[in-house]
C-alpha cells in the first residue's frame with residue numbers, strides 16, 4: 579500500500595543543511611498497525627508530514643497504491659487527504675470559529691455527506707466529549723481539544739490513519755481509551771495505522787515497530803517475530 583523509496587528530507591538553514599531523513603526505506607501493507615519510535619528530533623513528525631503530502635521530500639519517493647504520491651498536484655493531494663487520510667497532529671489545528679461539533683463535522687461537510695452532524699456527534703461521543711459539542715476550541719482544555727482533533731481525523735473512517743503522539747496531552751485513562759479507539763477502528767474498518775509514540779507499551783501493541791535512527795528506518799526484528 580505504502581512504499582518509501584530512498585526517502586530523504588533536508589531542511590535548509592542559514593549556514594548549513596540539516597539532514598533529517600536519509601535514504602529511509604519502508605513498506606507498509608494495507609491494514610497493518612505500525613509504531614514509529616525514536617528520540618525527540620529524530621524526524622518522526624517530519625516523516626508523517628511527508629506521508630500526509632503536506633511537504634515534499636528533498637529526494638526519493640512515496641508510493642501510495644502504486645502511485646507516486648509526492649508527485650501529485652495540489653488538487654489530487656487534497657482529494658486523497660479528504661477521502662483516505664486521517665491525520666492527528668501534535669498540534670491540533672482546530673478551527674477556532676467552529677464549535678467542537680462543527681470541527682468534527684467539517685471534513686464530512688466538505689465531502690458533501692448529508693448526515694455530517696449525526697456522524698460527528700457519534701464520534702464526539704466515542705472520544706468522551708458528547709457534553710462539550712457546543713464549546714469552541716478556546717473553551718476546551720488541551721486534552722479536550724486533542725480529542726476533538728482525533729474525532730475529526732477519524733470521523734470519515736479513513737483508510738490510512740497518521741497519528742503523531744495522539745495521547746501526548748491526555749491522562750492515562752483518557753489516553754488508553756483513545757488508543758483503544760484507534761485500534762478498534764483498525765480492526766473494524768481494516769484501516770492502516772501509523773502511530774508515532776514514546777510509549778513502549780503502546781508501541782508493542784502494534785504489529786510492527788520501526789525506529790528512526792540517523793535518518794533511516796530500522797525495523798525492530800524481535801518485535802516482528804514476537805507477534
Ligand SMILES: Nc1ncnc2c1ncn2[C@@H]1O[C@H](COP(=O)(O)OP(=O)(O)OP(=O)(O)O)[C@@H](O)[C@H]1O
Nearest residue numbers: 589590596598616617618619620621622623624625
Ligand atoms: N521546518 C523546519 N526547518 C528546519 N528544521 C526543522 C524543521 N522542521 C523540523 N526541523 C528539525 O528536524 C528535526 C526533526 O524534527 P521532527 O519534528 O520530525 O522530530 P520528532 O522526531 O517528531 O521529535 P519530537 O519527538 O520532539 O516530536 C529536528 O531537529 C527539527 O529541529
Ligand SMILES: [Mg+2]
Nearest residue numbers: 622623668742
Ligand atoms: Mg514530533
